[in-house]
Amino acid sequence: MPVNIPETGQERIVIVGGGFGGLMMARKLAKSDYQVILIDKRNYHQFQPLFYQVAMAGLEPSSISFPFRKAFQDHKNMYFRVGKVNAVDTGRKQLETDIGIVNYDHLVLSYGAKTNFFGNKAIEERAFTIKSTTQALNLRNTLLTDYEKAVIERDFEKRQWFLDIVIVGGGPTGVEVAGALAEMKKYILPKDYKELDAKEVDIYLLQGTDQLLMGMDPKHGDTAERYLKQRGVIVKKNTRVVDYDGEYVITADDEKIKAGKLIWAAGVTCHRMEGLREDAFNKRNRIMVDEYSKVKGYDDIYALGDVACMETEDFPDGHPQVAQPAIQQGKQLARNFIRRAKGKDWVKFEYRDLGTMATVGRNKAVAEIGGMKFKGFFAWLVWLFVHLYALIGAKNKLIVFINWIWNYFTYDQSLRLIINPKDQADRNPPS
Ligand SMILES: Cc1cc2nc3c(=O)[nH]c(=O)nc-3n(C[C@H](O)[C@H](O)[C@H](O)COP(=O)(O)OP(=O)(O)OC[C@H]3O[C@@H](n4cnc5c(N)ncnc54)[C@H](O)[C@@H]3O)c2cc1C
Known part of the structure; x- marks a missing residue:
């Protein structure tokens, strides 16, 4: 059954995924003559770089989310539908979704990436991830519930299970989570949970290679490591995690670390959309596109962002799976469709690398922007400014800014509420 979308006679561009x-692409096409349909399995855009602050009770999820319908309010050619796209029928030019069939003239796939567990089912089943707002909230609830349990637990070993945390993956996400947890241990635990000895909380950051923040200057990896160690995080490099039974994290060297929480931040992969040719995907399940974002083997299908792999001289394995390539590709593809409507030739995509950065709690960050490399307080200020600027929605920017100012001066986040959407299973150490 086709989804109820008006047939206006306009050319229809269907975009899968509003990351x-x-x-960005949908917004840029807002005033064009195309009929633009955005389909997303959620009804809001998520600002993923700040998920970890939701998980650490520093921000409310609503302040880093933006409802799609609000973005589409004033544009009569734009339509939004909540739906999960399951497959594409390229012959019929149709999408199969959980709300019905959607026809397209041009299809844009921008459904992002998912957590990569490298086939390890035991870890997938038990690890915490922060790849969605729901997962971030789940981690927040678990952290706070476990602190409550630890307060009443007399047995030291059991208390350790509630308190100790292992983070796997020393990229920006792992480093930021470790920094935020270390701050919670230092500033929040002694105030909120004064019966607990904060020294009992062990935070581990395990990285498979010999450097944190791979992709950045090794000196910045070393700086981040030093910042984390100063804050009491136990950093272990060249340490690959192979198993987790819910009680012990087991490494390739057979080391066993007792922890009730394993946070997995060790990489992403992509979902293979059913119906596309096998050779449209590369080994990492990214969709191969040319420099116009057109999918290999198709004239009417495009892909952008994390899910797309555009091999260029500077980026032979595709662009990094971060926000800027997605934003720039979305804008460029929209511009090209506008050029098409005017009968003009398309312009090739060229990536402008705006830099990378990672923060390690208050006052400390590392940044590499436009050939400049800096660290410490200034890098941290730049990190704050860049993230505020990138957030979608003026109200969100204001709320996040106020939260950050409040937290900075009071050393206290005020959102430590345990709000479960439904009763969750009681968490206890395996006996
Ligand atoms: C915790 C975390 C921290 C990060 N920090 C940074 C950072 O500091 N800086 C940075 O540059 N990048 C960061 N990133 C990476 C960045 O968020 C991504 O590179 C970026 O979001 C990619 O954009 P996208 O449009 O390709 O996909 P996404 O933003 O992932 O959007 C994909 C959209 O598709 C929807 N979707 C997925 N499957 C379907 C389906 N089958 N049907 C319908 N809809 C679907 C999803 O709901 C989502 O809205 C971070 C990512 C994470 C997870």
Whole structure:
């Protein structure tokens, strides 16, 4: 059954996924003559770089989310539908979704990436991830519930299970989570949970290679490591995690670390959309596109952002799976469709690398922007400014800014509420 969308006789562009890439593209096409349909399995855009602050009770999820319908309010050619796209029928030019069939003239796939567990089912089943708002909230609830349990637990070993945390993956996400947890241990635990000895909380950051923040200057990896160690995080490099039974994290060297929480931040992969040719995907399940974002083997299908792999001289394995390539590709593809409507030739995509950065709690960050490399307080200020600027929605920017100022001066986040959407299973150490 076709989804109820008006047939207006306009050419229809269907965008799957309203992340950085899809939403930017849709917004840029807002005043064009195309009929633009955005389909997303959620009804809001998520600002993923700040998920970890939701998980650490520093921000409310609503302040880093933006409802799609609000973005589409004033544009009569734009339509939004909540739906999960399951497959594409390229012959019929149709999408199969959980709300019905959607026809397209041009299809844009921007459905992002998912957590990569490298086939390890035991870890997938038990690890915490922060790849969605729901997962971030789940981690927040678990952290706070476990602190409550630890307060009443007399047995030291059991208390350790509630308190100790292992983070796997020393990229920006792992480093930021470790820094935020270390701050919670230092500033929040002694105030909120004064019966607990904060020294009992062990925070581990395990990295498979010999450097944190791979992709950045090794000196910045070392700086981040030093910052984390100063804050009491136990950093272990060249340490690959192979198993987790819910009680012990087991490494390739057979080391066993007792922890009731394993946070997995060790990489992403992509979902293979059913119906596309096998050779449209590369080994990492990214969709191969040319420099116009057109999918290999198709004239009417495009891909952008994390899910797309555009091999260029500077980026032979595709662009990094971060926000900027998605944003820039989304805008460029929209511009090209506008050029098409005017009978003009398309312009090739060229990536402008705006830099990378990572923060390690208050006052400390590392940044590499436009050939400049800096660290410490200034890098941290730049990190704050860049993230505020990139957030979608003026109200969100204001609320996040106020939260950050409040937290900075009071050393206290005020959102430590345990709000479960439904009763969750009681968590206890395996006996
Ligand atoms: C915790 C975390 C921290 C990060 N920090 C940074 C950072 O500091 N800086 C940075 O540059 N990047 C960061 N990133 C990466 C960045 O968020 C991504 O590169 C970026 O979001 C990619 O944009 P996208 O449009 O390709 O996909 P996404 O933003 O992932 O959007 C994909 C959209 O598709 C929707 N979707 C997925 N499957 C379907 C389906 N089958 N049907 C319908 N809809 C679907 C999803 O709901 C989502 O809205 C971070 C990512 C994470 C997870």
